[in-house]
Amino acid sequence: MQVQTVPTTPIEGQKPGTSGLRKKVAVFQGAGYLENFVQSVFDALDGFAGQTLVVGGDGRFHNDVAIQKILKMAAANGFGRVLVGRAGLLSTPAASCVIRKHRAYGGLILSASHNPGGPDGDFGIKYNIANGGPAPEAVTEAIFARTRTISRYLTLDVPDLDLSRLGLAMIGQTRIEVIDPIADYLELMQRLFDFDRIRELIGSGFRLRFDAMSAVTGPYAHAIFEQTLGAASGSVINGTPLPDFGGHHPDPNPVHAAELMAIMTGADAPDFGAASDGDGDRNLIVGPGLFVTPSDSLAILTANAHLAPGYQDGVAGVARSMPTSRAADRVAEALGVGLYETPTGWKFFGNLLDAGLATLCGEESAGTGSSHVREKDGIWAVLLWLNILAVRRQSVVEIVHGHWAKYGRHYYSRHDYEGIELGAADALTSHLRGVVDTLRGQRFGDYRVEQADDFRYLDPVDGSQSARQGIRIQFEGGARIVMRLSGTGTEGATLRLYLEQPEPDPGRHGLDVQTVLAPLAAIADQIAGIRQRTGRTEPSVIT
Ligand code: G1P
């Protein structure tokens, strides 16, 4: 079979420093666009001849077309074997699991995560390395550089494969295995968690609702929660993956998971609610009438992880992204384990997990995970919660309130200003960088700045440095303001403002979150001039 060398032209590719390429579907449909990126990945790597590549995606519009192209290109480039999920599906954490378990060279994951899908929505692709995690910066830089100079890609002129059934096929010399997207993942979950105990809990009348948001976790949730753990059928809602996610925004936060929130605040609310995003790596946890913030969830999971068999020896350490609240820090202190503060983005956890410094990690943006894979993992977080509930036999509300009573409550919220003008965003950032060193010791009403900086991360494992990761303003008494620009938005710039106010007194744990944080929001505006520079009087989204 003849390898075809197709001429192509450089693309406006992935932003360096971001783990993956995310664009409108129409861009990916452009001639040679996807091919250019995929070939750039292969050109940036070496030593993969005869090795295994894993391919799968979240099932969004264009997933099927892209996968067929990738299979032919992987064969033309000399991979020995490709493992592809049935129907082209693999959740991001399941892809990470499959890469690790089958000792693959790496994997290509097709997803734009929580961004909307469909012909007018977003599409995306990223490359993960052999440890199952997103490619580190050195690799993404090399891929990016290649997208700028590439002039040809390699493919084979063969018909599309039928991916709807498990089985084997050959493209040229390359063995294509259509695998069950759930089996390896389920097996890993059964090793980490006490499924019998969770089954008992559910058998005792405990009711749960999982909203798959018409995205990739539907089949996983049906198989795990309903078929394996015995939850009543109907416990999984929006459980069929749709190319356009039913027109919704598959982002599991209280705003976008409105259907689940309505159920959980309704009269006959089940005991436990959860949701995951487009590609299955994010999670939302909610009890009857109580949204558990991702920052609190990380802290609570850390304090209770030892109740699950996979973590019975305790955690080696905890890692959280810098803007994530410091609720987890309190638990790490109590456990006497390390706490690592990393820049935003999952890839920074990889080294800590590989080195065994951290066992659990999480981000305020609804990502929680552990050393079991190298991606955040929505269903894993739900199972750890269920395992804890099954052992403690307390309600979600009791567990959360008990946690606050013991460690203090960290009132926390993120205010997003989306789609602001790039010029305004740049001006705001340079202004902040200009004043940040002068803030120390300054007084704003009852608040006095203890420390302020533009966060710089020194990776304790490989010594690499990442500068300019966000402005941190810390006040005496523990309150904190963080401001940074989003690296994932596709239109204009997004300013993220993170507010945190610790409250040790249990008598003050029932206050309204935004009311508690209002003084900090006002201080942030005073320091950064948000309203004046962006022309906005309100954030676009508050989570
Ligand atoms: C956002 C989240 C961040 C997460 C990333 C990818 O990035 O804030 O925690 O890792 O999406 O899911 P941002 O847009 O803030 O750069």
Ligand code: ZN
């Ligand atoms: Zn995601």
